[in-house]
Amino acid sequence: MQLPTVERIRTYPIKSLDGAERERAELVSGGCLAGDREFAIVDNEGEYVNGIRTPDVHGLSVSVDRESETVVIGRRGENERREFDLNDRADLNAWLSDYFGFDVTVVRDETGMPDRPDRGPTVISAATLREVASWFGGVTVDGTRRRFRANVEIGGVPPFWEDRLYGADGTRSFEIGDVRFEGDGPCGRCAVPTRDPDTGERTEGFQERFVEKREETLPEWTPSERFDHYYKLMTNTRVPGPGRGETISVGDSVRMLSD
Known part of the structure; x- marks a missing residue:
């Protein structure tokens, strides 16, 4: 019997934009993975310019080099791409303002800017992504991965195994490698997964089909009490203690510590 292991780690250097594959990732204060949502685009009011607000974010192709602290964007x-310095972002801000049609600024927080400030990495199984992709014609597994944007994928487990990581009325503890996490419940979804990650176009009937199939395929181990609706996928986590400096890697085993 195959044991649960980390199959993939992905961080999102600029909030709402393209992800980056990682072989290993260090935790920073608060529990986020280093480099995950480290940068974000905001307007003059300090509000995020993200996929919830505008599908235009899907029209950007982005690659961040963490060593040189540069971003290539287009x-x-x-075919045209521009390289910008992430330490001196004036030119990047101007380019993005022109793209969105209003003034924006790229801000930085090395502890990360997830939607929930106390959140650790999000977890999903590779089998879950395959299962969800099978519900929709023309939607690939990688496309499903890019729609739901989890940080950690677990292999060697059945679909929706990640629902085991939280309880009916609280958290459950588990380890990835030597790092302890608490599963904090299923993640409620927004409009982003309903859109094609390349074009930003809405997939007709996506949310309705997803809700129908999620309820229909809910495993017996899933705490149904945590579902006031079925538009939920992947598991939110927290990191008890400081977390900073601990590392998870592809190939790490995943072990439940509490029932």
């Missing part, structure tokens, strides 16, 4: 589907 319009998806076009």
Whole structure:
């Protein structure tokens, strides 16, 4: 019997934009993975310019080099790309302001800017992504991965195994490698997964189909008490204690510590 192991780690250097594959990732204060949502685009009011607010974020193709602290960015589907310095972001801000059609600024927080400030990495199983992709014609596994944007994928387990990581009325403890986490419940979803990650176009009937199939396929181990609705997928986590400096890697085993 195959044991649960980390199959993939992905961080999102600029909030709402393209992810980056990682072989290993260190935790920072608060429990986020280093480099995950470290940068974000905000407007003049300090509000995020993200996929919830505008599908235009899907039109950007982005690659961040963490060593040189540069970003290469362009319009998806076009060949022209520009490289910008992430330490001196004036030119990047100007380019993005022109793209969105209003003034924006790229801000930085090395502890990360997840939607929930006390959140650790999000967890999903590779089998879950395959299962969800099978519910929709023309939607690939990688496309499903890019729609739901989890940090850690677990292999060697059945679909929706990640629902085991939280209880009916609280958290459950588990380890990835030597790092302890607490599963904090299923993640409620927004409009982003309903859109094609390349074009930003809405997939007709996506949410309705997802809700129907999620309820229909809910495993016996899933605490149904945590579902006031079925538009939920992947598991939110917290990191008890400081967390800073601890590391998870592809190939790490995953062990439940509490029932």
